[in-house]
Amino acid sequence: MxxxxxxxxxxxxxxxxxxxxxxHAVELHRPQAELDGACELTVCGSLARIVPDEQWPVAATDVCAVCTTLVR
Incomplete structure (x- = not known):
């Protein structure tokens, strides 16, 4: 297994x-070293720009509720 x-x-x-x-949260299918800050499809289905310096979950109040629910 x-x-x-x-x-x-x-x-x-x-x-x-x-x-x-x-x-938003983005599910990674490649190493973080390959991320270049481009827009990616998020867990909730919108487009957002990756912020390589930030880890999910972010400690902020302006977080997508759908992404938060789907990632749990």
Whole structure:
């Protein structure tokens, strides 16, 4: 039996009109060293820019509730 560990990176979305920028989770399928800060598909299905210096979960109040629920 093989145990698979899922690693998540933190990503920041852009503010769109009345929608605030939020922190999202991105499931990593490659080493963190290969991340270049590009936009990635988040766990909740939106696009957000990876922030290599931040780890998921982030200690902030502006975190996507859907990502938080799905990552648990």
């Amino acid at each position: 093989m145990l698979q560990t899922i690693v998540h990176a933190a990503a920041r979305s852009r503010a769109h009109g009345p929608t605030a920028a939020l922190w």
